[in-house]
Amino acid sequence: MGILARLFRGVINEVADDALRTMARDQYIENIFEMVPAAKKVNPIYLAEIMMRAKQGIPVPRPLGSHIRFSPWEKLLFNPVHLFRFPTPETVGINTSVRIGPKANKPLSLSIPVMFAGMSFGGALSKSAKIALARAATMAGTATNTGEAGLLEEEREAAQLLIGQYNRGGWLNTPEKYKRLDAIEIQLGQGAQGSSNQRTAAKNIGEDYREVFELTGGQDAVIHSRLEGVNTKEDFINLVRELKKEAGVPVGLKIAATHYLEKEMEIALEAECDFITVDGAEGGTHGGAPTLEDDVGLPTMFAVNRAAQFLVKKGANRDVSLIATGGLVTPGYMLKAMALGADAVYIGTAAIMAMLSDQSTKALPFEPPTDLVVYTGKRTGLLDIDQAVQNVFYFLNACVHEMEMVAVTTGKVSLTDIDRNDLVALDPFLAKALNIGLGYVSPENQEMFFNGLEHMDIVRTEQAPVVTH
Amino acid sequence: MVNPPNLAETLATFHSDLNRIQTVAGTLSQIERQHYTDLTRYEDEKLSSIAVAEQSSARQLGEVKQICIAMAQKIDEIQHSMGKK
Numbered sequence: 023m024g025i026l027a028r029l030f031r032g033v034i035n036e037v038a039d040d041a042l043r044t045m046a047r048d049q050y051i052e053n054i055f056e057m058v059p060a061a062k063k064v065n066p067i068y069l070a071e072i073m074m075r076a077k078q079g080i081p082v083p084r085p086l087g088s089h090i091r092f093s094p095w096e097k098l099l100f101n102p103v104h105l106f107r108f109p110t111p112e113t114v115g116i117n118t119s120v121r122i123g124p125k126a127n128k129p130l131s132l133s134i135p136v137m138f139a140g141m142s143f144g145g146a147l148s149k150s151a152k153i154a155l156a157r158a159a160t161m162a163g164t165a166t167n168t169g170e171a172g173l174l175e176e177e178r179e180a181a182q183l184l185i186g187q188y189n190r191g192g193w194l195n196t197p198e199k200y201k202r203l204d205a206i207e208i209q210l211g212q213g214a215q216g217s218s219n220q221r222t223a224a225k226n227i228g229e230d231y232r233e234v235f236e237l238t239g240g241q242d243a244v245i246h247s248r249l250e251g252v253n254t255k256e257d258f259i260n261l262v263r264e265l266k267k268e269a270g271v272p273v274g275l276k277i278a279a280t281h282y283l284e285k286e287m288e289i290a291l292e293a294e295c296d297f298i299t300v301d302g303a304e305g306g307t308h309g310g311a312p313t314l315e316d317d318v319g320l321p322t323m324f325a326v327n328r329a330a331q332f333l334v335k336k337g338a339n340r341d342v343s344l345i346a347t348g349g350l351v352t353p354g355y356m357l358k359a360m361a362l363g364a365d366a367v368y369i370g371t372a373a374i375m376a377m378l379s380d381q382s383t384k385a386l387p388f389e390p391p392t393d394l395v396v397y398t399g400k401r402t403g404l405l406d407i408d409q410a411v412q413n414v415f416y417f418l419n420a421c422v423h424e425m426e427m428v429a430v431t432t433g434k435v436s437l438t439d440i441d442r443n444d445l446v447a448l449d450p451f452l453a454k455a456l457n458i459g460l461g462y463v464s465p466e467n468q469e470m471f472f473n474g475l476e477h478m479d480i481v482r483t484e485q486a487p488v489v490t491h
Numbered sequence: 492m493v494n495p496p497n498l499a500e501t502l503a504t505f506h507s508d509l510n511r512i513q514t515v516a517g518t519l520s521q522i523e524r525q526h527y528t529d530l531t532r533y534e535d536e537k538l539s540s541i542a543v544a545e546q547s548s549a550r551q552l553g554e555v556k557q558i559c560i561a562m563a564q565k566i567d568e569i570q571h572s573m574g575k576k
Contacts, residue, residue: 115520115521117553117557118550119553119554121557132554133553134550162547163550415547423546
């Protein structure tokens with residue numbers, strides 16, 4: 023051990039001893055340790071946000087969405103097979119492709135069922151980050167999404183498949199722009215912020231941002247709570263029909279998941295949307311008010327289940343694609359969302375984390391790694407785009423490979439063949455709500471188990487319809 | 492003067508070609524998968540990166556196969572409706 027290291031250890035030892043003695047001696051009220059129970063009572067995140075609100079006087083824009091894990095994905099497991107049904111031979115390739123909007127004139131065909139969620143250039147990500155996502159998506163045979171932005175030429179060029187958000191800022195809502203897209207997603211809300219309005223101050227808008235959004239100098243970028251021209255159900259129906267006719271590509275609706283989900287979907291079906299995207303309460307964002315992130319919406323798991331059941335009930339599950347998003351950070355979560363009825367999933371936070379991966383060292387330990395990829399970051403120039411592309415592409419590849427492994431062990435030849443019958447629940451309420459077998463008891467004893475609970479007036483035995491792809 | 496192509500014959504040709512493309516895509520996809528397995532046997536970073544690209548290519552060829560199947564089905568439907576007329 024070197025002299026410096028020994029000296030450092032000696033200093034640390036003295037400081038730690040002194041701190042421990044002080045902590046043991048001082049009254050609680052004048053003891054620094056008071057911070058520990060205080061932070062535990064209030065929660066360290068909430069404590070920091072109380073301080074930020076007190077200092078800034080405005081809602082604090084928290085990046086990446088809610089920290090609360092609303093959807094209990096870990097309470098669902100896939101069922102491996104051995105003899106009852108045989109696993110898929112490893113020589114058989116698992117079909118991972120999926121079609122979004124199968125009834126559209128030009129359906130969106132993907133090699134894998136994982137896409138990149140709407141993370142806008144400027145409002146959220148830097149140009150480099152958007153280009154990296156577009157290139158990685160192209161390599162993997164999937165689509166990326168513009169987010170609520172204008173049409174970024176570099177993104178369009180790099181993305182073989184680009185989904186564009188017809189947005190509440192109006193920046194992509196002209197025919198010369200939306201006719202260049204491979205699918206149009208009418209964005210009326212997002213999991214992290216509901217349908218609330220948002221504003222990016224002019225001081226945070228650079229020249230390239232202004233150009234893409236067609237803003238004048240000093241003009242803020244404003245996302246309204248309503249889409250311009252859509253104030254009635256009929257307005258929305260007319261808009262969908264017009265876009266379908268003009269663009270010919272799949273036209274869908276994206277909403278923040280809500281307890282009014284079925285009522286919203288009813289209108290989307292009436293408008294003949296080709297796909298519906300439900301963004302659960304766990305959805306990410308570049309920065310949203312903590313109250314919108316933590317206290318508004320519906321968890322992804324329940325949203326995707328209800329949306330899938332509703333499509334089955336309406337006989338629309340084969341014609342209208344369902345895309346799930348919000349907090350799907352592992353391949354297991356993604357595949358479980360698909361087993362519950364989603365045709366494909368969007369990922370946001372996980373893709374950003376994957377992109378950063380070992381490049382995080384360029385920002386740590388003094389700045390958060392996201393400083394390399396967010397538009398307002400000070401280190402966006404340090405992002406190695408080629409490395410970012412490879413990281414994200416590898417991440418997608420690994421995720422889909424893990425999904426294929428689940429297909430093998432469940433005896434399926436296609437990811438879309440995996441359904442809720444391949445799942446078991448570790449919670450009686452989830453089992454009932456999702457219409458999945460309960461792992462506590464054998465299949466033949468399920469009824470007896472739940473009847474027992476019914477006698478205790480805990481659950482009702484009414485069955486939900488079964489969803490199959 | 493060039494005669495307009497016979498629609499029924501054209502559809503039959505497309506159907507046959509699609510079946511051929513589907514078979515080729517399926518075969519290539521299988522070969523790419525085998526390449527992935529072979530290349531990952533060596534603990535070499537460069538070969539591993541090629542293996543990952545092969546695996547992704549296998550999936551994309553799988554997608555081509557599925558597209559061909561869907562198109563061939565569509566042609567079947569058209570031929571069927573033409574036959575009814």
